Amino acid sequence: MNPTYDVAVIGGGIVGAAIARLLGGTPLSTVLVEGRDDVGDGTSKANTAILHTGFDAKPGTLESELVARGYHLLGSYASEVGIPVERTGALLVAWTEEQLASLPSLLEKAEKNGYRACRLVDADEVYRRVSALAAGALGALTVPGESIICTWTTNLALATDAVNRGVTLLRGKRVTGVTGGALRFDDGSSVAARWVINAAGLGADKIDELFGYDRFTVTPRRGELFVFDKLARPLVPVIVLPVPSKVGKGVLVSPTIYGNVMLGPTAEDLDDRTATGTSEEGFAFLRTKGAELMPTLLDEEVTASYAGLRAAIDRDDYLISLDEDQRYLLVGGIRSTGLTAGMAIAEHVVSLLSDHLDVSARPGLPPPPRMPNIGEAGVRPYQDAALIAADPAYGQIVCFCERVTRGEIRDAFASPIPPAGLEGLRRRTRAMNGRCQGFYCGAEVQALIENEGETR
Amino acid sequence: MSEHVRVAVVGGGPAGLTAAAALAPQVDGTVLVLERERETGGIPRHSDHPGYGMRDLRRFISGPAYGRHLTERAERAGARLETEAMVTGWAADRALEVTSPRGRRTITADAVVLATGARERPRPARLIPGDRPDGVYTTGQLQQLVHLHHRDVGRRAVVIGAEQVSWSAVLTLREAGCRTVLMTSEYDRPEVYAAFDRPGRLAFRVPVRTRTRVVAIHGRGRVEAVEIEDLRTGRRRRVPCDTVITTADWIPDHELARLGGLRLDPGTRGPRVDATLATSGDGVFAAGNLLHPVDTADVAALDGRHVATAVLAHLRGAPAAPRGVALVADAPLRWIAPQLITPGGPAPARGHLLAWVDSYHRFPTVTAVQDGHAVGHTRLAWPAAPGRVFRIPHALVRRADPAGGPVHLGLK
Structure with missing residues (x-):
C-alpha cells in the first residue's frame, strides 16, 4: 500500500525543491511531485540567471523582503554546495535624459529595499567598465552586488539535498485531480498526503482551481534570448541592465556563468503555456536591441536561442497563502526573482506551516551535496591535473566546445537525480551546449545517453 | 607536466596530417600531431563515399x-x-595546454601549425526560429550518427543548402533510409558543380527550391514540418518532414587562433596569413580549411604540404613574420585567402588565390586595383559560383607594387 505523506509539494522547480529540502530537514515525510521528466525543466531553467540584490523590488512587498533574504541564503548555500556564482555587479545604463533623471529615484528605492551599495556614475565611468557599449550612454547606476549564478545547478542542488534528506521525488507525474487528501496523476496513479503545497509555477492557477479557488491567472510571458559565443565574453564584463520605463521593458546584456554572453529577454504575453518556441519577431527585436546596445556583439556567433516562459500574474507581489481547512498552501506569482528568493520563500512557507505541523529540525541530517562545477570561472575537471591522474575519464573530452568529459557524463548518470535525456544532461554537464551544437559530439553524446554514461 | x-x-x-608527413622527415626532433577525436583523419572519416584524394594523391577513394x-x-x-588530446588554450607563445586521458600538460614547440578546420553553422547561429524538436542536425552530426554510430534518422528530410556537402548529406540520408523531400537554397541557382547537380537531381529525384529560405521549424518532441518562404514572392508554406539537415554555411574553428591573439581576417574569420601561410604570431602557422572555409579535403591537404617550407625556414632561424601587400575582397567577393602576397615573392599554395563569391558569374573577369590604378x-x-571556393591565379597581382597600398580584388 502507498504511504500517506505528511506533505506533498507540487512542482520541482527552484521554489518547490527549496521547500522540499527544508521539509526534508524536519520529522515530516515529504513527497516532491514534478509533472515533467526532470526537475527544473519548466520556468526555472530559462530565466536570466541573475542573483538579485532586490534593489529594484517594490519596497514593502513580500517579494522585496524575500528577495533580499534569499540573496544571502542562496549566496552562502552556493559556496557550501558548489553552485557557480560570479560576483560581476551590474550597471543600469541610461540612454535618454529621462532615464538619466530617473536614476536618483532608483537609488532611493534601492535604499528603501535595504540595499545601500548603489552609486551614480557618469558616462566616462560606464565606458571604462564596458568599453564595447554603443555610443550614447549618459550615465548609470551601479549595483555591485548583482551577480550571475547557475540556475540549473541551484535547482538540482536543492532537489538533490531534498532527496538525500529522505524526500521522495516523483518525476513525470502531472497532477490532474485532488480528492480527499490524495493527488491523482495523469498516468492514473496517485499519492496520499495530509498537506499539499502548490509550487507549480506556470500551472499554479490550475492546481489552485482544483482546490476551488479562482483568485489569480497565470499569464505565460514569453522571453526570448540569444546566447552568444564564448569568444564574445570579454565584451561584457558586467551585467548591463535597462532602466525600467513606461514605454516597454528593455533588454539586458549579461555575461553567463558558462562564459557566454546573453542578450534578452523579450517580453510577450501569450495564452499558450507550452509555447516555448522562438519567433521571427523576437529574433528581429533582439537583433535591433543588440545593435543599439553593443554593435560589435552582433559580429559574434549565436550559440543558442531560447524562449522561456515566466509565470506572470495579475498582481504586483508573490501570492503565498495557507488554507487551514483544506490543508493547502499556495505559492503563486513567483516570477523570475524566484531563483534568488527560493530559499527564503521556503523558510516563509515552513514558518507558516509551523502552527500546524512539527517542523522542528531533525537530527542526523546528511551533509549538503557537493555539486559538480559547470561554471566557467571555477576549475573544471578537464583543467584538473590531479583529478585526471586519479581518473583518466576526466581527461577524455567528449564535448569539445564546452570541454565536457566522459567522467562528468558518467557521474551525472550515477547521481541521486540522473538526467532523463539530453536536455537534462545538458543542464547537468553543459554537454552539447556549445557553439557546434553537436556537429562534432552529437552522435557520441547520444550514444552515452543511451548507455547511461558508459562507453560502447 | x-x-x-x-x-x-x-x-x-x-x-594537419599532410603537414606532419611533409615535416617529419626533415625536422630534427619530434613532429607531434594533437587530435581531439579518437581517430585521426578529420571530417572525411564521416563521409563514406568516394571522391577523396584526387588532387593530392591522384586517387579516387572514400573519405x-x-x-x-x-x-x-x-x-x-x-x-x-596523439589522439583524444585536445588543445584547450595557450600557456604562453607556442605553449599549448593539452588535456587527454593521459593527463593535463603543457606542450611547448618551436613552431605551431594550426590545422583546426571548419564546421557548419548549426541552427542557432543561422537564427532559424520555431520549436526546438529533435531531428535537426548538421551534416557533420548526421554523418557521425549514420556512419560511425549506425543510427536511424527519420523518413522525410528537408536539407537546407544545395552545396557539395548538402549532396553528401542526401547520400547519407538515403543510406539511412531517409528520403530527401526538399533541398532549399537562398541563391538563384544551386551552388554545386553542374556535374553534381544535374545527375544528383535526376538520380535521387530531389526537388531543389532556389531563392528559398527556411523561416521556421515546427514540432513538439520531433520535427513535424518546416516553413519555407519564396524570396521572390514572399509566399510561405509548410513542408511536412521529420528531419532537417542544416548544411554548409561554414565557419572556421578559430577558437585557438583567437585565444592566441592572432590577427584574424574579417572575411574568412580564420587567421590572416601570407602566401607561405605564416600568421601574425611568431612561429605560428596555419593550414587547411581554417583559412578558407571550405575548400575540398585535398586542397586542405595540399596547404599542409605548402606550409612545410615556411615552418622549416622558421626552424632554421629565418624571420617568419607574414609579409606582403594586403589583398582586399570587394563585393561580390566575400573573402580572399591568403590576405597578404608579395609580388614576385613566394606563390601561394597551388599558385591560387582562393575566394568566395555571393553571386553567380558565368565568365568572370577578376580585376586588381592598387592605389587607384x-x-x-x-x-x-x-x-x-556561391557555395564553393573560386580560384584565381595569383599572377593576377604580380605587377602590384610591393611597397604600395592594399590591392582590391573585384569581379567585372
Missing part, C-alpha cells in the same frame, strides 16, 4: 580510406600522432 617538441600540429585532419591513408603516411614519415585583370574559363 610539460614537454617540448620541435613542431606541434593542432588538428589531425587532411591539412574513411582517405583518412586512413593520410594517417599511415604521417606515421611512416615519423610523425607522432588597375594592376591586373584576368578572364577565367570557370564560373564564380
Whole structure:
C-alpha cells in the first residue's frame, strides 16, 4: 500500500525543491511531485540567471523582503554546495535624459529595499567598465552586488539535498485531480498526503482551481534570448541592465556563468503555456536591441536561442497563502526573482506551516551535496591535473566546445537525480551546449545517453 | 607536466596530417600531431563515399580510406600522432595546454601549425526560429550518427543548402533510409558543380527550391514540418518532414587562433596569413580549411604540404613574420585567402588565390586595383559560383607594387 505523506509539494522547480529540502530537514515525510521528466525543466531553467540584490523590488512587498533574504541564503548555500556564482555587479545604463533623471529615484528605492551599495556614475565611468557599449550612454547606476549564478545547478542542488534528506521525488507525474487528501496523476496513479503545497509555477492557477479557488491567472510571458559565443565574453564584463520605463521593458546584456554572453529577454504575453518556441519577431527585436546596445556583439556567433516562459500574474507581489481547512498552501506569482528568493520563500512557507505541523529540525541530517562545477570561472575537471591522474575519464573530452568529459557524463548518470535525456544532461554537464551544437559530439553524446554514461 | 617538441600540429585532419608527413622527415626532433577525436583523419572519416584524394594523391577513394591513408603516411614519415588530446588554450607563445586521458600538460614547440578546420553553422547561429524538436542536425552530426554510430534518422528530410556537402548529406540520408523531400537554397541557382547537380537531381529525384529560405521549424518532441518562404514572392508554406539537415554555411574553428591573439581576417574569420601561410604570431602557422572555409579535403591537404617550407625556414632561424601587400575582397567577393602576397615573392599554395563569391558569374573577369590604378585583370574559363571556393591565379597581382597600398580584388 502507498504511504500517506505528511506533505506533498507540487512542482520541482527552484521554489518547490527549496521547500522540499527544508521539509526534508524536519520529522515530516515529504513527497516532491514534478509533472515533467526532470526537475527544473519548466520556468526555472530559462530565466536570466541573475542573483538579485532586490534593489529594484517594490519596497514593502513580500517579494522585496524575500528577495533580499534569499540573496544571502542562496549566496552562502552556493559556496557550501558548489553552485557557480560570479560576483560581476551590474550597471543600469541610461540612454535618454529621462532615464538619466530617473536614476536618483532608483537609488532611493534601492535604499528603501535595504540595499545601500548603489552609486551614480557618469558616462566616462560606464565606458571604462564596458568599453564595447554603443555610443550614447549618459550615465548609470551601479549595483555591485548583482551577480550571475547557475540556475540549473541551484535547482538540482536543492532537489538533490531534498532527496538525500529522505524526500521522495516523483518525476513525470502531472497532477490532474485532488480528492480527499490524495493527488491523482495523469498516468492514473496517485499519492496520499495530509498537506499539499502548490509550487507549480506556470500551472499554479490550475492546481489552485482544483482546490476551488479562482483568485489569480497565470499569464505565460514569453522571453526570448540569444546566447552568444564564448569568444564574445570579454565584451561584457558586467551585467548591463535597462532602466525600467513606461514605454516597454528593455533588454539586458549579461555575461553567463558558462562564459557566454546573453542578450534578452523579450517580453510577450501569450495564452499558450507550452509555447516555448522562438519567433521571427523576437529574433528581429533582439537583433535591433543588440545593435543599439553593443554593435560589435552582433559580429559574434549565436550559440543558442531560447524562449522561456515566466509565470506572470495579475498582481504586483508573490501570492503565498495557507488554507487551514483544506490543508493547502499556495505559492503563486513567483516570477523570475524566484531563483534568488527560493530559499527564503521556503523558510516563509515552513514558518507558516509551523502552527500546524512539527517542523522542528531533525537530527542526523546528511551533509549538503557537493555539486559538480559547470561554471566557467571555477576549475573544471578537464583543467584538473590531479583529478585526471586519479581518473583518466576526466581527461577524455567528449564535448569539445564546452570541454565536457566522459567522467562528468558518467557521474551525472550515477547521481541521486540522473538526467532523463539530453536536455537534462545538458543542464547537468553543459554537454552539447556549445557553439557546434553537436556537429562534432552529437552522435557520441547520444550514444552515452543511451548507455547511461558508459562507453560502447 | 610539460614537454617540448620541435613542431606541434593542432588538428589531425587532411591539412594537419599532410603537414606532419611533409615535416617529419626533415625536422630534427619530434613532429607531434594533437587530435581531439579518437581517430585521426578529420571530417572525411564521416563521409563514406568516394571522391577523396584526387588532387593530392591522384586517387579516387572514400573519405574513411582517405583518412586512413593520410594517417599511415604521417606515421611512416615519423610523425607522432596523439589522439583524444585536445588543445584547450595557450600557456604562453607556442605553449599549448593539452588535456587527454593521459593527463593535463603543457606542450611547448618551436613552431605551431594550426590545422583546426571548419564546421557548419548549426541552427542557432543561422537564427532559424520555431520549436526546438529533435531531428535537426548538421551534416557533420548526421554523418557521425549514420556512419560511425549506425543510427536511424527519420523518413522525410528537408536539407537546407544545395552545396557539395548538402549532396553528401542526401547520400547519407538515403543510406539511412531517409528520403530527401526538399533541398532549399537562398541563391538563384544551386551552388554545386553542374556535374553534381544535374545527375544528383535526376538520380535521387530531389526537388531543389532556389531563392528559398527556411523561416521556421515546427514540432513538439520531433520535427513535424518546416516553413519555407519564396524570396521572390514572399509566399510561405509548410513542408511536412521529420528531419532537417542544416548544411554548409561554414565557419572556421578559430577558437585557438583567437585565444592566441592572432590577427584574424574579417572575411574568412580564420587567421590572416601570407602566401607561405605564416600568421601574425611568431612561429605560428596555419593550414587547411581554417583559412578558407571550405575548400575540398585535398586542397586542405595540399596547404599542409605548402606550409612545410615556411615552418622549416622558421626552424632554421629565418624571420617568419607574414609579409606582403594586403589583398582586399570587394563585393561580390566575400573573402580572399591568403590576405597578404608579395609580388614576385613566394606563390601561394597551388599558385591560387582562393575566394568566395555571393553571386553567380558565368565568365568572370577578376580585376586588381592598387592605389587607384588597375594592376591586373584576368578572364577565367570557370564560373564564380556561391557555395564553393573560386580560384584565381595569383599572377593576377604580380605587377602590384610591393611597397604600395592594399590591392582590391573585384569581379567585372
